[in-house]
Amino acid sequence: MKTMENNHALIEPVAVTAYSALSACGMGNKALYQSLSANQSQLAPLSLFNITFPSYVGEIKHPLLDIGDQLADYNCRNARVALTALNDQQGGVRDAVEVAKEKYGAQRIGVIIGTSTSGLYETEAAYGVLLEEGKMPDDFHFVTEHAYQATARFMQLELGLTGVCYAISTACSSGAKAIAAGQRLINTGVCDAVLVGGVDTLCRLTLRGFRSLELVSSQPCTPMDKNRKGISIGEAAGLLLLEKCHADNASAMKVLSVGESSDAHHMSTPHPEGKGAALAMTNALQLAGIQAGEIDYLNLHATATKINDSVESRAVFSVFADTVPCSGNKGITGHTLGAAGALETIIVLAALQQQFIPGTQGLKELDEDCQCQVIQEPLQTQGMQIAMSNSFGFGGNNASVIVSL
């Protein structure tokens, strides 16, 4: 057990008073934990729409809730995925927001949601109509479906909140950066609580776009494996209610810090030495006022592309050497892009709560380039107190989240 008292944190922790994830693993934290503890891949061939190349995806098969009539203009798959996660009884995010509303007032609760493509899946269908008929379909609502803040705004209206509300869209680091923004808004007194997270859903643009970059694997992805052949895309909603720490949420797990950085190198290729990635991790440690040795588990970004994994392993080694157990979940969930930072923060919370280290599904033979301690099969453990999750996106946009029991 480690104590935090003697450290010099540059940012106050915030309490995670409720959280829930919806992904290919199913609805809720329990379903996510079951897939992780069984190290069971949920990747399967795409069924949502047609593509002309082989690909496995982490598709949400759980039935989605319908958007109410009053907010019909917001109706899209992304909003339905968000609503389904919000209303998950087991995670209790919606109930926790209601309690927070009573406590702080509707104007004091922010909504910050990360996404990379928002309601683009429906927009793609609308373009089919546009090209055939020369105009968009009558029920096409760009600002409330497609635009980046659409899902954040939908949740704000659904919950009757009236305060700060925006989307963060920094590609695959979006969900992690939403957590960073939420922690800051609470710490600075701008908000008393913030509903943060990431919501991203499968669409043609991302499948075919990553295909154009020759980054999509035709088989389920194999992070950190010697023979890895690219990513498997997934979809998810990860929602967390962050609140000021006080006596009545003292038992809640906490976000200690989020470290952020830029590569300043290339739009779609990481810095070859992993400088930006290492900087995000060291910034997170510095903000939290802890040493690298205090991290008990590191959830890797580990997308399973050749270059991303080798650069990340180099960056991790430069910060931690081979002392921290690491693993990547994308062989189970797929790469959920703008939701990944939030989903994987929830995975790290599950690891702390259940005192286990998730495995790396798909990994058979560790790349000899990779010097960090990659865990293949899930391990039960004890005394785990603090963990980190990495997310790195296009544009060289990096974020590392640190959470604690």
Next chain:
Amino acid sequence: MMKQLFIKSAAVCCPDAEVLVPFKLHSSDIDKSLIPAGMRRRTSMTTRMAITAAKLACSQANSDTQNLASVFASLGGEIQVTDALCRLLPDDNELLSPTQFHNSVHNTTAGYWGILNQCQAPTTAIAAADDTFAMGLIEVWAQLQQQGGGERLLVCYDELWPQYLAPPIGQVAFACAFVLSSEGEQSIGAMTIPQVLSGNQQDLQPEWLKLTESAPAAAAIPLLLALQSKTAGSVPLNIKAPLWATQFVA
């Protein structure tokens, strides 16, 4: 809590200067010389506009762009690139350009800005429909207060949009940039934290309302005008209820 956010510089890039005549607001056209040729070929109108405004604001404030963290706020971001890709998607066999694909993300401008300035400081890309400018200011506020000092670059921009998406949004392209600081030294004005106003929009300037309906980033014009005329008072930050406003201090 931080009481004021200090404005060290402000700049506007608007390719159609005519639309700014009623406001007597100084603006620049896209300055291609600010972006190296290799990057210019790969970047869109929105990125060139945003970078022009950002470069001008940073040089006015004499900022160290290699270490300046930034917030990029835009409703549509790379909408032209996204539109061109969406037009190909209905045909299952069309191949997408890999460059266009990675240039379609919302943080494209932020990414190129970082590469241009060799800046490894954090950058973020946000969107909040009509409230994009107000939320950009709040994100900057929280970052600076959290850090307990320092400077941030805020860029707010939207390019021309295809008019079948959300008319009249995107009929006019507009970008603006501010260097904001928690310290008052060499500032040209200061503002309080944006807050929701109770009341209606009766006294909002009609020309501004009309322009901002077509150019979401033009929400920044009242603040830019207050800076130009050094007039203290309440400054609106968006055009649709709930209204966000700040108190400008000259």
